[in-house]
Amino acid sequence: MVSATESSDGLRIRPARKSDLGILVDFMARLAMHVAGGAPRTLRRAERKRLRELLAAALEDQDRLVVVAALPEVGPVGMAYIYVWRSQGIWEQLDDLELKSGVIDDVWVEPDYRKLGIFRAMLAELLAFAEQHDVQELILEYSLSNREAEATWSRLGFQPTGVRAAAFTANVRKAISAGQ
Numbered sequence: 001m002v003s004a005t006e007s008s009d010g011l012r013i014r015p016a017r018k019s020d021l022g023i024l025v026d027f028m029a030r031l032a033m034h035v036a037g038g039a040p041r042t043l044r045r046a047e048r049k050r051l052r053e054l055l056a057a058a059l060e061d062q063d064r065l066v067v068v069a070a071l072p073e074v075g076p077v078g079m080a081y082i083y084v085w086r087s088q089g090i091w092e093q094l095d096d097l098e099l100k101s102g103v104i105d106d107v108w109v110e111p112d113y114r115k116l117g118i119f120r121a122m123l124a125e126l127l128a129f130a131e132q133h134d135v136q137e138l139i140l141e142y143s144l145s146n147r148e149a150e151a152t153w154s155r156l157g158f159q160p161t162g163v164r165a166a167a168f169t170a171n172v173r174k175a176i177s178a179g180q
């Protein structure tokens with residue numbers, strides 16, 4: 001059970017509730033736009049509904065936690081999400097083992113409230129949740145072009161462990177053909 005925490009400046013980190021779903025979908029849309037770049041856009045109705053349902057399901061799931069950062073007089077200014085990902089050990093030589101990772105996703109703090117320690121405070125709650133679930137490792141993805149995410153994660157103890165590569169099929173076709 002995750003309870004709310006409140007700091008001296010009134011910042012409150014609490015589990016999300018149904019009444020937050022609208023603003024949380026807005027945050028997720030802003031995050032997607034932040035990652036994609038370009039001109040402001042509006043989410044399609046069907047996508048809004050999908051995200052809303054996804055978040056609503058997460059609120060009911062013991063293995064998932066969505067936290068909201070809220071300020072007095074302002075309301076929600078940030079969100080963060082973690083879920084427990086379970087996998088089984090694969091080596092015959094080792095005992096049965098369930099491996100658990102905490103996957104962090106959908107992290108957003110409103111631009112006017114950044115660099116004030118709000119995400120650090122939300123991460124403390126995600127971490128406590130992970131520890132309660134015997135999760136030893138936290139994992140997440142961010143795009144290489146997202147400099148503030150890179151700076152934040154490295155400041156908070158995360159290090160890149162892999163690279164996700166992408167290519168247009170036309171470029172792969174060209175590269176294959178060039179090697180023949």
Ligand SMILES: CC(C)(COP(=O)(O)OP(=O)(O)OC[C@H]1O[C@@H](n2cnc3c(N)ncnc32)[C@H](O)[C@@H]1OP(=O)(O)O)[C@@H](O)C(=O)NCCC(=O)NCCS
Binds near residue numbers: 108116
């Ligand atoms: C990334 C993000 C969530 C950080 O939120 P935040 O509330 O500003 O972060 P905090 O103030 O708690 O900072 C945590 C640490 O990261 C550092 N940090 C945060 N933003 C930084 C930046 N732009 N450049 C350098 N360091 C930064 C802080 O200095 C702090 O370290 P310190 O306390 O040792 O000084 C926020 O910038 C954001 O919402 N960005 C857009 C969405 C996004 O990129 N999400 C992550 C996708 S994976």
